[in-house]
Amino acid sequence: MKFSLIVPMYNEAAIIEATAKTYQAYLAAHFEDYELIFVDDGSADDSAGKVRALGLPGVRVLAYRPNRGKGSAVKTGMLAASGDVRMFLDADVAYGTDVIVQAAELLARHPDKDVLIGSRPLHPEGYAGYTPIRKLASRVYILVLNVAGGLRLSDSQCGCKAYRGKAAEAIFSRTETQGFAFDFETILWARKLGFGIVEMPVKIVNHRASKVNVVRDTFRMLSELRQIKARVKKG
Numbered sequence: 001m002k003f004s005l006i007v008p009m010y011n012e013a014a015i016i017e018a019t020a021k022t023y024q025a026y027l028a029a030h031f032e033d034y035e036l037i038f039v040d041d042g043s044a045d046d047s048a049g050k051v052r053a054l055g056l057p058g059v060r061v062l063a064y065r066p067n068r069g070k071g072s073a074v075k076t077g078m079l080a081a082s083g084d085v086r087m088f089l090d091a092d093v094a095y096g097t098d099v100i101v102q103a104a105e106l107l108a109r110h111p112d113k114d115v116l117i118g119s120r121p122l123h124p125e126g127y128a129g130y131t132p133i134r135k136l137a138s139r140v141y142i143l144v145l146n147v148a149g150g151l152r153l154s155d156s157q158c159g160c161k162a163y164r165g166k167a168a169e170a171i172f173s174r175t176e177t178q179g180f181a182f183d184f185e186t187i188l189w190a191r192k193l194g195f196g197i198v199e200m201p202v203k204i205v206n207h208r209a210s211k212v213n214v215v216r217d218t219f220r221m222l223s224e225l226r227q228i229k230a231r232v233k234k235g
Contacts, residue, residue, distance in 0.1 A: 003104060004083030008073030008150060010039055012091045013045040020089050024056045028095040034058055042067030044169040054130075071175065071182025077194040078163070078172040087116075087162035095160045096205040103162040106133075106200050114167035114195035117153060118160030123201035153199065157183055158201050167195045174235060183225040187231045 011014055020038065027034040031047050035103060040048035040063035048063040062076055085104055085212075089095060095118065103116050120126030157180070163171065170193055177185045190197060 001031075001085065001104070002035070002083045003027065003031045003100075004035050004037060004077075004081035004086040005027045005100065006037045006039060006077030006081060006086065006088040007091055008041055008070050008088065009047045009076065010041040010067060010070075010073070011041065011043045011045045012047045013043070013050055016047050016091060017050050018053055019093055020051050020056060020059060022093055022097060023089075024059055026100060028057065030101050035060060035081065035083060037062060037077045037081055037105070039073040040064070041070065041073040046086060069178035069182075070180055071185075072178040073205070074174055074182065075172045081168070085162055085163050086165060088159075090159045092206055094204050094206050095202050099160055099200070099202055103160075103200060106198060107162065107164065110196070110198050110216070112196050113198040114164045115171075115187075115190045115197045116162040116200035117155065117159040117197060117199050119155040119199040120202060120204070121154040122156060123203045124201055125203045126201065128203055153187065153197070155199070156187060158202065160200075161186075167193075173194070176231065177224060179220075181221045181228060183224055184221075185232065187230045188228060189235075192232055192235070196209045214234060223228045 007019065007023065007026060012019070017031070026038050027036055036059045038048070038059070038061045040061065042065045048061050051059065051061050062080060064076070078086055085107060087100065087103055089099070091139050099118065107113060107116055107169065167190065171186050171189045174189050175182060176186045
């Protein structure tokens with residue numbers, strides 16, 4: 001079984017070398033066949049160059065300009081990957097590295113499931129380290145978007161997701177959303193195409209300031225969601 005890990009990055013030069021070493025060492029220790037793909041989403045700080053200079057085995061760097069959004073970076077990586085399982089995680093290693101093997105093992109135990117979605121609410125320590133205000137804002141944000149999207153998932157926006165190769169190719173070849181709302185489009189396509197979804201409890205182990213502005217991004221994503229639902233329904 002070949003495992004692909006995709007890491008989208010945008011202006012991550014301060015941390016990306018440590019991230020690349022951490023992910024590559026973990027993959028090499030747990031998989032005989034793997035690839036680690038960094039996708040530079042139009043960075044202005046030579047994030048791509050820093051990863052390439054490391055010369056780590058099994059590591060590829062894809063890059064494009066200008067900046068398009070996380071959805072574009074994840075799609076680029078997913079369609080360039082060749083793994084039987086393809087996972088994406090963020091550059092800050094927010095969920096640690098053990099989620100990689102946990103995801104592979106969970107999909108192996110559930111052959112009827114093709115998409116895995118990490119969930120903080122399902123983990124007893126999923127929100128450990130969050131301030132009460134940030135925890136409340138995160139839960140309300142997810143709830144509002146799930147209701148609008150007609151979803152029953154506990155954490156649709158989690159930055160920890162994995163797909164079997166066939167699902168990744170079928171889903172991401174159809175997605176058009178370039179920003180943060182891409183998560184919804186992938187889930188809606190998975191549901192429309194009949195791919196089974198399983199949730200996996202996860203917790204944040206490395207905290208940093210969120211790039212999401214709850215008020216601004218909620219309204220923006222609600223607007224995008226209407227367009228996504230119409231496009232998927234038509235497709």
